[in-house]
Amino acid sequence: xxxxxxxxxxxxxxxxxxxxxxxxxxxKGNKVLVIEKASDFGVKNMFGGAxxxxxxxxxxPDDYQNLPYERFLKSHNYVILNDENxxxxxxxxxxxxxxxxTRYSFDTYLAQKxxxxxxxxxxxxxxxxxxxxxxNVVGVKTENEEIYSKIVVLAEGFNSILSEKTGLKKKTxxxxxxxxxxxxxxxSCELINERFQLQDNEGKMFxxxxxxxxxxxxxxxxxGFMYTFKNAVTIGVGVSMKSLQDCKVKPYxxxxxxxxxxxxKNLLSDxxxxxxxxxxxxxxxxxxxxKLYSNGVLLTGDAANxxxxxxxxxxxxxxxxxxxxxxxxxxxxxxxxYSKKTLKEYKKALYKTFVIKDLKTYKDVIQTLFxxxxxxxxxxxxxxxxxxxxxxxxxxxxxxxxxxxFLKEFFFKRSLIELxxxxxxxxxxxxxxxx
Amino acid sequence: xxxxxxxKQSVEDKLATLKFICDNETHIALIxxxxxxxxxxxxxxxxxxxxxALETNSDIPDVHYENCLECxxxxxxxxxxxxxxxxxxxxxxxxxRFG
Numbered sequence: 276x277x278x279x280x281x282x283x284x285x286x287x288x289x290x291x292x293x294x295x296x297x298x299x300x301x302x303k304g305n306k307v308l309v310i311e312k313a314s315d316f317g318v319k320n321m322f323g324g325a326x327x328x329x330x331x332x333x334x335x336p337d338d339y340q341n342l343p344y345e346r347f348l349k350s351h352n353y354v355i356l357n358d359e360n361x362x363x364x365x366x367x368x369x370x371x372x373x374x375x376x377t378r379y380s381f382d383t384y385l386a387q388k389x390x391x392x393x394x395x396x397x398x399x400x401x402x403x404x405x406x407x408x409x410x411n412v413v414g415v416k417t418e419n420e421e422i423y424s425k426i427v428v429l430a431e432g433f434n435s436i437l438s439e440k441t442g443l444k445k446k447t448x449x450x451x452x453x454x455x456x457x458x459x460x461x462x463s464c465e466l467i468n469e470r471f472q473l474q475d476n477e478g479k480m481f482x483x484x485x486x487x488x489x490x491x492x493x494x495x496x497x498x499g500f501m502y503t504f505k506n507a508v509t510i511g512v513g514v515s516m517k518s519l520q521d522c523k524v525k526p527y528x529x530x531x532x533x534x535x536x537x538x539x540k541n542l543l544s545d546x547x548x549x550x551x552x553x554x555x556x557x558x559x560x561x562x563x564x565x566k567l568y569s570n571g572v573l574l575t576g577d578a579a580n581x582x583x584x585x586x587x588x589x590x591x592x593x594x595x596x597x598x599x600x601x602x603x604x605x606x607x608x609x610x611x612x613y614s615k616k617t618l619k620e621y622k623k624a625l626y627k628t629f630v631i632k633d634l635k636t637y638k639d640v641i642q643t644l645f646x647x648x649x650x651x652x653x654x655x656x657x658x659x660x661x662x663x664x665x666x667x668x669x670x671x672x673x674x675x676x677x678x679x680x681f682l683k684e685f686f687f688k689r690s691l692i693e694l695x696x697x698x699x700x701x702x703x704x705x706x707x708x709x710x
Numbered sequence: 711x712x713x714x715x716x717x718k719q720s721v722e723d724k725l726a727t728l729k730f731i732c733d734n735e736t737h738i739a740l741i742x743x744x745x746x747x748x749x750x751x752x753x754x755x756x757x758x759x760x761x762x763a764l765e766t767n768s769d770i771p772d773v774h775y776e777n778c779l780e781c782x783x784x785x786x787x788x789x790x791x792x793x794x795x796x797x798x799x800x801x802x803x804x805x806x807r808f809g
Contacts, residue, residue, distance in 0.1 A: 312797055312798075313800075313801065314800075317809060318805045318807070318809070319780060319805075377807075378808075399801035400800040401798070418799060447785075452786050458727075520755075524755065525758075527721055550806065550808045551724035551728060552728075552808075553758035
């Protein structure tokens, strides 16, 4: 090709995946330019609240401890919500593998690290299109200019307009996407420590099941979440876009209902809402992976649908895929070949890591559970509530009578066929995960 | 900004907590012929920022693009594929401080 490249690699998007990629390339002395549409780092990004430390260790082996972490998660809580009541299972651990962060501080820190390594950044600039020549991606067209490179890495996030334009990714269907809405609520550090029973740098996370639909409404496929930060708590709801279409309830209405639950309300009392936010999350997993590469182009992170929605794990996969994309770029630069023939190594390498392995493990889980959403988010939460009501109260009819009534009611409300469907779905998820 | 113990927050209250750098040009266009025949008008419900609002006696939603949170839900969820959404120009749009 007779096109002069302005840089070896252009990365579109300065999120964790794009920056991890750029850092990997710059570490080998190759030239890399990151183009970001926002005026500052992290200001267009939003997530629930926590990162796993695993991929960060790989990216910053010497100083991954020094990143701007808020609180290390030492307590994971799974809460079943009913109208007024709740059941909570807690896992409390001495050590921690994850920490809460805010995207503005975290992404800015990553970008600063990248700059120190010689990565160039252009901010305030939206990439409008890719430049193609003879079937190869050879650069990008921004709103201001054309910039040429040997490889373009699309780390543009889930709202992946460019990836779709190239034909690498098909248009996402509502069933394969989650909308997350969140509020950041300011509470003093002392109040958070007291209410959540934490030390200064210790954090808690919560996942909430059920309790979001009103009587007579369709049950949405939706989960609540809550994370503690130094001086704030985030609370949010992730709802399947398919459910948003079906249920015709506004996403922030679900969030308001979650905040009204006594379990949540008491913890957040006197807090001040300092920011509302919304972001979409890929949910299609292994079955909806796009083409990860083509001539002169690679897809990483959310743009490639690399989110493990069973474990709320996205940043980790984004960073890992960015690192691998960076390594493949370095290899292509040595070989001086930027065609599919070399770039297919990205897909090969990615399939050998936990990124694709984990997505494969859970490949049918979400769609299977979606079909049983009224079981998971309504029927069983209610049964569990009924059970604990029985377990924790005294009755002059005697315990045995109580259990008999409970079981009778259970089988009366749940037809055998529904029960079998629930069991089959559960077994299907389990077998998919372990076989 | 609102105290958590106040009555329920409206979407307007929520949007008031946010910082936007507003462009004077919209980044969202509707294919109006498709909107006219759309029965569901799902956009009224799924948008987390209430960008799409239907005035009485109108078939075509008003687009309050200045409130857009750039989540992309409308690109995915509009059953008519009637929403043409582009990224806002560089530096414009929503600007989260605690995302």
